[in-house]
Amino acid sequence: MIRQLADHKNYTHMKKVVRIFLALSFISVGAVAQMPKPASFKITGNIKGLQNEQVAVVIHNQIANKVDTLVAKSKGGKFLLKGKTQGTDFVNIYFGDMASRKMAYFYIEPGNINISGNMDSLSYLQISGTQTNEKYTQTQAYLVPIYDRRSALIQKIRVLDEKSAEYKDLGNQIKAKTDSVNDFKINFIKENPDSEISLGYLYVLQDNMPLNLAETLYNSLSPNLKKASQGKYIADKLAANKTVAIGRKAPDFTSSDTTGAPIKLSDFKGKYVLLEFWAHWCVPCRAQHPHMKATYEKFKDKGFTILQYSIDVKKDEKKWKEAIVKDGLNWPQASDLSTGKAPVAELYGVQPIPDSFLIAPDGTILGRRLSHKALEEMLEKALN
Helix, strand or coil: CCCHHHCCCCCCCCEEEECCCCCCCCCCCCCCCCCCCCCEEEEEEECCCCCCCEEEEEEEEEECCEEEEEECCEEEEEEEEEEECCCCCEEEEECHHHHHCCCEEEEECCEEEEEEEEEEHHHEEEEECCCCHHHHHHHHHHHHHHHHHHHHHHHHHCCCCCCCCCHHHHHHHHHHHHHHHHHHHHHHHHCCCCCCHHHHHHHHHHHHCCHHHHHHHHCCCCHHHCCCCHHHHHHHHHHHHHHCCCEEEECCEEECCCCCEEEEHHCCCCCEEEEEEEEEHHHHHHHCCHHHHHHHHHHHHHHHEEEEEECCHHHHHHHHHHHHHHCCCCCCCCCCHCCCCCCCHCCCCCCCCCCCEEECCCCCCECCCCCCHHHHHHHHHHHH
């Protein structure tokens, strides 16, 4: 299973259910200006332990901005789904009740797709019959065992003292496995510049690798992948990341505070500013608040402040303000929720959240995504 892609695809708000054998037309991730004619696909499945439960394939139509679903009832674990597609699209498939989150991933593309496996090990499904899926199954044969070993280490490290030798040792092992996964994906992109799998890998990886490497990998992609929605997104992110690179001047912006009054980054010129991006629904963001409060209290009287920018939307205005109060956030807040967009996050190339930038009194960007320890060390050096 491509675990990292699960973060950026939200399939929980489905708008349409399409029954088995109904021809389905949708625009794929690899869509280009001149679309090919729809071509048929057939999905044949045999999942041990599924019995007679429902199977649902969820397809995110990025161009039409909607979610479509193909549904079938399995018989003894066997099922059949048919439809039409104009390209190759990465989708997820649910087995049984969708709320149970028993799911896996594969690629819908023209041809006959065969899915087999066991309900007890959905990460190890065998998907064959089409080129992308066969290559995907090969990559998973290498990646999934590493994911499993890393997950076991993460479970162990959670209960350890951060200062213990065992914690440090397990941390190094986890990092080594993450590096192994990333190296595999980078090499895959280099060797398969025309694969939809490469586009998916780079979509996630580009935000956590050196900018020059991300640009090199993007430039190696085929023209069709660059024209795809994910390809365009990557190009925009790379351009934004150049703008907010460490050592550059932070772009000024005007937003609105919790009262609707204008607030600017330049209002805080002369101070060290932590510009932090968050949302009320973001669990990792809110988990950082106790650390941020401690740093704020320690340095607020020495020329330091925090400016938080929320990517919340208008309908969540009340929840955003309630989260500010509940978490005890006593520093300036900003958001463009009245427009339903987050232009400042786009300007700074932010996705995913949380994300943050430490900005010097003269507006120079000093650091990005600093750990709490690294942030305090930089402030200690600058302000004491």
